[in-house]
Amino acid sequence: MKTAFIYSDRFASFSYGFDHPMRPVRLRITYELIEALGLFDLSWAEVIPARRATDEEILSFHTPEYLSALKEADSGNVPREGIRYGLGYGDNPAFRGVFEWSSYSTGASVQAGELVVEGRVDSAFNIAGGLHHAFPDRASGFCYINDPVVVIKYLLKKGKRVAYVDIDAHHGDGVEQAFYNTRDVLTISIHEDGRFLFPGTGSINDTGEGEGRGYSVNVPLPPGAGDDLFIIAFEDVVVPFVEAFAPDVLVTQLGVDTFRGDPITHLNLTTSGFERMIYGFRSFGCPWVALGGGGYNIFNVARAWTIVWAVMNGMDVPERVPDEIKRRYGDVFVVDSIRDTEKGIPPSVEDIESLKRNIDFLMREVLPLCKV
Numbered sequence: 542m543k544t545a546f547i548y549s550d551r552f553a554s555f556s557y558g559f560d561h562p563m564r565p566v567r568l569r570i571t572y573e574l575i576e577a578l579g580l581f582d583l584s585w586a587e588v589i590p591a592r593r594a595t596d597e598e599i600l601s602f603h604t605p606e607y608l609s610a611l612k613e614a615d616s617g618n619v620p621r622e623g624i625r626y627g628l629g630y631g632d633n634p635a636f637r638g639v640f641e642w643s644s645y646s647t648g649a650s651v652q653a654g655e656l657v658v659e660g661r662v663d664s665a666f667n668i669a670g671g672l673h674h675a676f677p678d679r680a681s682g683f684c685y686i687n688d689p690v691v692v693i694k695y696l697l698k699k700g701k702r703v704a705y706v707d708i709d710a711h712h713g714d715g716v717e718q719a720f721y722n723t724r725d726v727l728t729i730s731i732h733e734d735g736r737f738l739f740p741g742t743g744s745i746n747d748t749g750e751g752e753g754r755g756y757s758v759n760v761p762l763p764p765g766a767g768d769d770l771f772i773i774a775f776e777d778v779v780v781p782f783v784e785a786f787a788p789d790v791l792v793t794q795l796g797v798d799t800f801r802g803d804p805i806t807h808l809n810l811t812t813s814g815f816e817r818m819i820y821g822f823r824s825f826g827c828p829w830v831a832l833g834g835g836g837y838n839i840f841n842v843a844r845a846w847t848i849v850w851a852v853m854n855g856m857d858v859p860e861r862v863p864d865e866i867k868r869r870y871g872d873v874f875v876v877d878s879i880r881d882t883e884k885g886i887p888p889s890v891e892d893i894e895s896l897k898r899n900i901d902f903l904m905r906e907v908l909p910l911c912k913v
């Protein structure tokens with residue numbers, strides 16, 4: 542087994558603004574936690590310095606006009622016609638280095654894809670990736686370049702069939718839309734119901750179009766879902782669809798804004814349910830490109846992505862946050878246990894029944910369309 546962790550010290554040097562929930566510094570804290578736990582000191586694992594994406598890679602999905610506007614925004618000023626591109630407003634500030642940040646996040650995802658395609662590793666993890674909301678000509682939901690789409694386009698160019706599974710709290714709308722009409726990519730998104738959370742899409746009835754029908758799958762979950770509903774959705778939807786599709790490469794978006802204590806979502810996942818899903822991804826035994834995603838409680842981000850890296854490498858999940866990390870980031874690590882110690886809250890009978898009805902629909906109407 543060989544694994545790679547794609548990383549750059551540059552990641553943490555960017556800031557969306559002091560009051561913005563997306564804080565790239567979370568990536569450095571995660572890296573330092575994994576390092577302090579000795580989980581980079583494995584003979585089969587490599588830390589690979591991240592590179593920036595090329596214009597050509599970015600243009601495999603985004604429009605030239607949007608790329609120009611994003612480059613203009615790199616100065617930290619709102620570009621001309623910024624509003625047309627969603628740049629410099631609301632969720633998507635034009636902060637200094639916004640283009641550099643986005644091209645690093647995307648370059649690292651493509652590197653993960655390259656390492657897997659070339660057979661140099663079995664799985665690779667880019668914690669800076671998973672920015673799944675960006676559209677071809679528009680920034681959205683803290684995302685400027687859609688790195689999952691760019692790496693999937695790269696994998697398609699190499700003749701691979703790709704299953705993309707997105708367990709972020711938000712619907713993976715940008716990725717779903719990019720591949721809504723094709724059967725070369727299976728997209729599955731488990732997310733908080735769009736009636737309660739941005740971006741509002743991802744209904745159970747959205748299942749792909751034309752020859753892509755049966756190759757887009759959505760599992761909306763109610764606020765407060767917790768571990769049990771995630772595990773049901775994973776076991777009863779993700780597993781049968783991925784097995785039916787039999788991908789050459791698995792790409793996962795592992796946003797951790799699903800966790801209890803996340804300031805902008807309401808899904809109440811704990812490390813217990815999350816870890817089960819990560820083991821599930823690993824047990825597909827498929828070349829695996831793992832990407833980060835949302836996560837606005839830094840304590841959760843650092844713990845959860847440490848769990849991903851440990852599981853990916855077949856290591857036991859460590860028990861405690863090392864003292865040196867607690868000393869360095871005392872405000873983040875208020876508890877020193879990597880796993881949650883409190884159990885999650887069980888879902889209501891109504892919520893379980895509603896999810897089961899949705900799963901019945903997917904099994905009856907959609908799974909039969911999804912084939913190798």
Ligand SMILES: [Zn+2]
Binds near residue numbers: 710711798834835
């Ligand atoms: Zn999210």
